[in-house]
Amino acid sequence: MSQATLRIQKISGHAGSVPGEDTQREPTLCKLIDTTTCIGCKACEVACMEWNDLPFGETVFGNTYQTMPETRWNYWNLILFNEHEREDGTLMWLMRKNQCMHCADPGCLKACPSDGAIVQYTNGIVDFQQANCIGCGYCITGCPFNIPKFNPETKRVYKCTLCTDRVSEGLEPACIKSCPTGCLHFGTKDDMRELAATRATQLRDHYNFPNAGVYDPPGVGGTGVIYVLHDATQPELYGGLPKDPHIPWTVQLWKGPLKWLGNAAMIGGLIGLFVHYLRFGPKAREEEDLVPHEGKQP
Amino acid sequence: MSHQEQLLPHGHVLRYAFHERLMHWVAAFSYIYLLLTGLAFWSPWLFWLAVMLGGAPVSRMLHPWIGLIFLFGVLQMYGMWSSQMHFTEVDRAWFQSVGHYIRNEDDQMPPAGRYNAGQKLLFWGFVLCGLLLFLSGLVLWFPEYIPWNLRWLRYTAVIVHASSALLTIGLFMIHVYMGVFAERGAFGSVIRGDVSIEFARRYHPGWYKEIVESSTPRK
Numbered sequence: 001m002s003q004a005t006l007r008i009q010k011i012s013g014h015a016g017s018v019p020g021e022d023t024q025r026e027p028t029l030c031k032l033i034d035t036t037t038c039i040g041c042k043a044c045e046v047a048c049m050e051w052n053d054l055p056f057g058e059t060v061f062g063n064t065y066q067t068m069p070e071t072r073w074n075y076w077n078l079i080l081f082n083e084h085e086r087e088d089g090t091l092m093w094l095m096r097k098n099q100c101m102h103c104a105d106p107g108c109l110k111a112c113p114s115d116g117a118i119v120q121y122t123n124g125i126v127d128f129q130q131a132n133c134i135g136c137g138y139c140i141t142g143c144p145f146n147i148p149k150f151n152p153e154t155k156r157v158y159k160c161t162l163c164t165d166r167v168s169e170g171l172e173p174a175c176i177k178s179c180p181t182g183c184l185h186f187g188t189k190d191d192m193r194e195l196a197a198t199r200a201t202q203l204r205d206h207y208n209f210p211n212a213g214v215y216d217p218p219g220v221g222g223t224g225v226i227y228v229l230h231d232a233t234q235p236e237l238y239g240g241l242p243k244d245p246h247i248p249w250t251v252q253l254w255k256g257p258l259k260w261l262g263n264a265a266m267i268g269g270l271i272g273l274f275v276h277y278l279r280f281g282p283k284a285r286e287e288e289d290l291v292p293h294e295g296k297q298p
Numbered sequence: 299m300s301h302q303e304q305l306l307p308h309g310h311v312l313r314y315a316f317h318e319r320l321m322h323w324v325a326a327f328s329y330i331y332l333l334l335t336g337l338a339f340w341s342p343w344l345f346w347l348a349v350m351l352g353g354a355p356v357s358r359m360l361h362p363w364i365g366l367i368f369l370f371g372v373l374q375m376y377g378m379w380s381s382q383m384h385f386t387e388v389d390r391a392w393f394q395s396v397g398h399y400i401r402n403e404d405d406q407m408p409p410a411g412r413y414n415a416g417q418k419l420l421f422w423g424f425v426l427c428g429l430l431l432f433l434s435g436l437v438l439w440f441p442e443y444i445p446w447n448l449r450w451l452r453y454t455a456v457i458v459h460a461s462s463a464l465l466t467i468g469l470f471m472i473h474v475y476m477g478v479f480a481e482r483g484a485f486g487s488v489i490r491g492d493v494s495i496e497f498a499r500r501y502h503p504g505w506y507k508e509i510v511e512s513s514t515p516r517k
Contacts, residue, residue, distance in 0.1 A: 015342040250456055253457060296482045
């Protein structure tokens, strides 16, 4: 939930300008996940549930170590386990901590019709305000990463907050704090990108991962969560991480050209009908005018 | 309904039977609710409409249910009127001289039947858009049950729902304008059911001819 000290730069479903926009600048925050040093211990999953006080739900066994098939409204942080056989016959056991990516251009926020239900703070965190949520689920459609999840009981949508309540007090997110291998890092976007690039270079030069690289997809304006991958050319291997994510084009069309075209047509239509009445009037002034004159004419 | 029953005393003609009027208003009132709540979700500048109607979460909850009532009204009207809505040669000529219609030169129009070509267009527009709105609306009602590999359904639904709603808004504006302002007598016909015989002769000459030729008016 929002903190008074956090400034907002984008508001969902908001008419007019954003109050206080550009009055303060902050460095964009970023989480760096190095999948090459993740051991799949799930400490981050537990820390997320504990800190955010999420009620425990049933786990689902699917022949892997994975806790459940995908994130839930009360399970925001999930490590995806995937086995990949390389061309030389060796096996790669890929583990990727999956959660909200905190896009710079968030599809959830774009699709949301409710004023203030989704906000983006000046530090880049995308946060759901359940008090303003109307439960329409448009955010689910707007998100290219399958992250927002609907709770049928409260009829609200939930997801990772990037531990906004911790971050606004100068602490790191709970998942970062709990990581025993140091594969999770937290800091400014610039610092994290530099660290990620250094690690990717190391993997390419010294660890025989010629395709190692950083995942920070430009299609959504870059993300507040970036990955170091052994093979950045195939992000799909890591539990279906989209190669080139975008806000769905129908959502862009709906919230962009269609909106302006529709508004122009509706307002133009009203004006057109009014002008038609001024110019031509009713087909007959009163119903009596319709009765043909009989007998004497005036 | 025989033509004999359609002729009423004092030079009036029954245009819409009770069931036709009732179903028109079932669809009309539900459409107006759908329009207002739908516009609230369409634009942040109109979000206050949902607040006025009991709050946006209430609007989000009721919109699909009222949509089912609207669908019921549309299907009823489809059942009653679809056989009278086939386009004919007269309708083709009517569209060609639509300019006269717009300029209120009704004496220069080809003789329309019970429904003129514009009304038929309105009918088919609402039937088609009503079905599209229903199908896309089902997806938007329960987006959380659409699995990730069928997400294209949600992507299609948002654009289909908005586009077909916009089309109905265009039809609706013209329909209300014609029925309430432009064609005096039309609004009463869908409330009381009758129009003057002169209304029938002037706006629906084909229909007028049918009625008069097959019956003798009661005095």
